[in-house]
Amino acid sequence: MTTPPHASRPRPPANVPDSVELSRRIRDAGLKATPQRLAIYGALIGTTQHPTIEAIHEVVRPKLPALPLGTVYKTIESLEEAGLVMEVSLPGNAKRYDANVSPHHHLVCTSCDIVLDFRDDALDALRPKVRWNGFRPTHVKVQVHGICSECQRRDSTGSR
Amino acid sequence: MTTPPHASRPRPPANVPDSVELSRRIRDAGLKATPQRLAIYGALIGTTQHPTIEAIHEVVRPKLPALPLGTVYKTIESLEEAGLVMEVSLPGNAKRYDANVSPHHHLVCTSCDIVLDFRDDALDALRPKVRWNGFRPTHVKVQVHGICSECQRRDSTGSR
């Protein structure tokens, strides 16, 4: 059966793992669990926003006001190589990142640019069936572009 | 002879529309058909490579050796706004573009990074069925990541 979408609007109250759990994951991935990594990885886990490096920097600033932007770049690179974080390919100039590395897809609102995660078993079932031209698929990324419910509501009530 | 059932690799011999046709499309889109636009749009139509701005610049160089990179940026922007060209969201730093604006999807080889276009009616049939959380879909972009047939062949014969 199809998994219902879990993306309730502004955002689901993030159930962020505690720092002990974050440290464990980071060490399990073969990395040292530094305060910077904890903060950055924690920030990424605690949002559904697919932020840019800049945005991550902003979010972490209260916790680590002196953190240089360059360190965010290096940290995200490490986390990505370790498989804890994924780059999300979206329109726009700056790269965006996601700490949700389990299989999922994206709803992209072309009106407000928000990106919502969703899972769908029917889509996951697609991969093994794919066999185009000798291409051997490993995973399928689906981006559904359209208008989110919030924008639909605003557009119908707000105007006129 | 008949078309073979499987597309042959490096690329299908591009059937590039002539410049009269290109001019018409550009004017129909409400833009002036300048030599720069003809060259750039033609270059993008004539490749299946999803090139970056830099790559387009290279390709066009023989025809317009003095063309500044900045003009390629501006031209692609115009063509994109006019709906003649689309940005393709792929991993990597520079944006990539596609003159194929008809509905299609992408096979991304994670070994050699080539991006192949493909169409699939089953995928197209997906959109109307999508109805996640009040989101109203307009179109679905699918990226299938995996290993292309060329890399499979190379990996099995080349090694050992």
Next chain:
DNA sequence: CTATCTGCAAAAACTTTGCTTACCC
């Protein structure tokens, strides 16, 4: 003719790099 587009140069935005010091394990 004239609104649009090109060429050019500077600047802004984004990302990487090299190296020294700090600190996790």
Next chain:
DNA sequence: GGGTAAGCAAAGTTTTTGCAGATAG
């Protein structure tokens, strides 16, 4: 203590901008 990571600054890459002159329609 040793090796990895952070901090810092400079440079590299990619993209945007503003304006003067050129040109397609």
